[in-house]
Amino acid sequence: MEQSDQRAKESKDLKECGDLIQEIEAAAAGLRGRLRAGVALDAITWFRVGGPAQALFSPADEADLARFLKALPSEVPVTVIGLGSNLLVRDGGIPGVVIRLGRGFAGIEPQGGGRIRAGAAVPDQRLAAAAAEAEIAGLAFYRGIPGGIGGALRMNAGAHGGETAEVLCEVRVLDREGRAHVLRVEELGYGYRHCSAPPDFIFTEALFEGVPGERTRILEEMAAVTTYRETHQPIRERTGGSTFKNPDGESAWRLIDRAGCRGLVVGGAKVSEHHCNFLINTGSATAEDLERLGETVRARVAAREGVELEWEIRRLGVPLPGRPMGPALALAMDGEPP
Ligand SMILES: Cc1cc2nc3c(=O)[nH]c(=O)nc-3n(C[C@H](O)[C@H](O)[C@H](O)COP(=O)(O)OP(=O)(O)OC[C@H]3O[C@@H](n4cnc5c(N)ncnc54)[C@H](O)[C@@H]3O)c2cc1C
Numbered sequence: 001m002e003q004s005d006q007r008a009k010e011s012k013d014l015k016e017c018g019d020l021i022q023e024i025e026a027a028a029a030g031l032r033g034r035l036r037a038g039v040a041l042d043a044i045t046w047f048r049v050g051g052p053a054q055a056l057f058s059p060a061d062e063a064d065l066a067r068f069l070k071a072l073p074s075e076v077p078v079t080v081i082g083l084g085s086n087l088l089v090r091d092g093g094i095p096g097v098v099i100r101l102g103r104g105f106a107g108i109e110p111q112g113g114g115r116i117r118a119g120a121a122v123p124d125q126r127l128a129a130a131a132a133e134a135e136i137a138g139l140a141f142y143r144g145i146p147g148g149i150g151g152a153l154r155m156n157a158g159a160h161g162g163e164t165a166e167v168l169c170e171v172r173v174l175d176r177e178g179r180a181h182v183l184r185v186e187e188l189g190y191g192y193r194h195c196s197a198p199p200d201f202i203f204t205e206a207l208f209e210g211v212p213g214e215r216t217r218i219l220e221e222m223a224a225v226t227t228y229r230e231t232h233q234p235i236r237e238r239t240g241g242s243t244f245k246n247p248d249g250e251s252a253w254r255l256i257d258r259a260g261c262r263g264l265v266v267g268g269a270k271v272s273e274h275h276c277n278f279l280i281n282t283g284s285a286t287a288e289d290l291e292r293l294g295e296t297v298r299a300r301v302a303a304r305e306g307v308e309l310e311w312e313i314r315r316l317g318v319p320l321p322g323r324p325m326g327p328a329l330a331l332a333m334d335g336e337p338p
Contacts, residue, residue: 020055020076024097028071032060033104041081041089041098046146048238049287050089051317053079053098061104062174062204069178069202072097078176079316080202082151083123086240088294090325091287092318101150105204110134114210115169120150120203124157127208128222137213138167140221144229146241153203155312156190160225165190169207176200193245193312234274238281243294244309253277255307259300266293266331279313288319292329299330 021037039056042048059065072078077096081087105119108130116136118127124142127149131139141162145152152164153171168185175181175198189196229235244252253276256262262276268285271293272278279290298309319325 020097024055024057024068024072024076027073028068031068032064033068034058039098041084041094044081044100045084045087045089045240046238047084047088047240047281047285047287047290049091049281049285049290050087051091051093051287051320053094055097057097057099058102059099059104062172062180064104065099065101065202065204066174066178066180069174069176074176078200080150081316082120082148082154083146085145085147086151086155086313088240088287088290088313088315090291090315090317091320091323094317099202101148101202101204105150107205110136111207114212115207116210117205117207118149119205120148120153122149124148124152131208131210132215132218132222135213135215135218136210137218137221138162138210139208140218140225143222143225146235149206150203153188153206154195154197155193156195157193160228167208167210169209171203171207172205173197173201173203175202180204232275234272234278234280237272237278238285239272239278240313242277242312243279244277244298245312247307247309250307251277252309255301255305255309256297259297259304261297261300264293264297266290266296269293271297288323288325288329291315291325292331295327295330299327 018037021035024035035055035057037055038052040052042050057068059068078099079094080099101121105121107119108122109117111117114136116131116134124145124147128139128142141160144159145157147157156164158164165185170182170184173181246252256276261271263273264271267289268282269289270280270282272280279293301307301309
């Protein structure tokens with residue numbers, strides 16, 4: 001199918017949200033979670049842009065999610081989102097079902113022996129605080145990351161010299177058919193901001209292990225993380241954090257700066273002056289503005305620095321009908337090719 005026909009079909013599918021809901025409800029009677037059609041996602045992502053989910057399911061707990069996945073027709077695409085701090089949802093929305101874990105996945109429990117168990121919907125910052133309370137050191141870096149545990153497991157989130165894979169023992173996941181698996185960290189193929197677990201695995205819970213520490217020392221470390229964030233990053237802006245991964249031995253921000261992209265503007269989107277690996281929605285940006293800005297930065301860095309930057313931010317969903325996406329969005333600047 002041509003790309004434009006595919007988009008037209010996806011956009012038509014988005015208008016048929018009610019039909020999808022009816023189909024799912026018929027297949028999975030007795031769900032305890034909340035299933036809604038055509039839910040706006042802009043309000044729940046940090047960038048505050050993007051179209052709706054064709055359907056949004058918030059499961060009551062893991063058993064409810066398993067039941068839902070088992071009953072869901074296999075052709076319906078499933079996308080899981082966390083706290084939306086690493087996401088760019090395109091303007092045409094996300095076809096199929098979007099799953100967002102909530103209260104039923106928000107448990108947090110120290111286990112003794114420096115271990116702590118957390119549900120996938122626990123915010124990273126709450127894990128850091130609970131670990132400090134339980135005198136478990138090594139998880140203070142989570143104080144600075146505004147996502148949730150599910151997103152941290154998928155992204156191998158890290159900062160200040162620590163990363164998820166280093167403090168993780170095992171995870172619990174559901175596969176697309178709703179079967180539960182427990183996987184050890186070695187089985188997840190972690191690398192820098194990368195996890196090799198199958199893309200349709202949904203993390204539901206994780207067991208972390210730190211080392212014994214003193215509460216006051218850990219709290220001091222967390223306070224230092226907070227101070228660093230406040231002075232070095234535009235944390236109060238509508239942003240998705242670091243846009244591109246750091247290439248081997250280089251900093252993405254330095255390459256972006258050298259390519260002359262600091263402060264670059266496309267529509268309502270801007271490269272942060274404060275930290276130029278952050279893109280910002282200045283108020284009126286669309287997802288297309290932000291993606292176009294990112295692709296323009298990539299093209300300029302490739303042309304001027306000879307480096308292909310890789311997106312760290314996850315771009316999800318489809319553009320508005322007839323609109324381009326991906327590298328085709330890059331803008332020529334000053335009459336020259338990008
Ligand atoms: C101001 C700011 C600062 C940031 N600083 C850092 C930093 O220092 N270090 C860092 O690593 N990141 C940083 N980030 C990026 C982001 O916070 C992390 O990537 C975070 O781990 C994403 O978690 P989330 O819950 O927001 O996930 P989302 O953004 O909602 O999703 C991210 C990815 O995880 C997947 N996902 C989410 N939940 C699940 C689940 N339960 N099962 C399977 N997949 C799931 C989604 O499908 C998506 O692919 C920053 C972001 C911002 C806005």
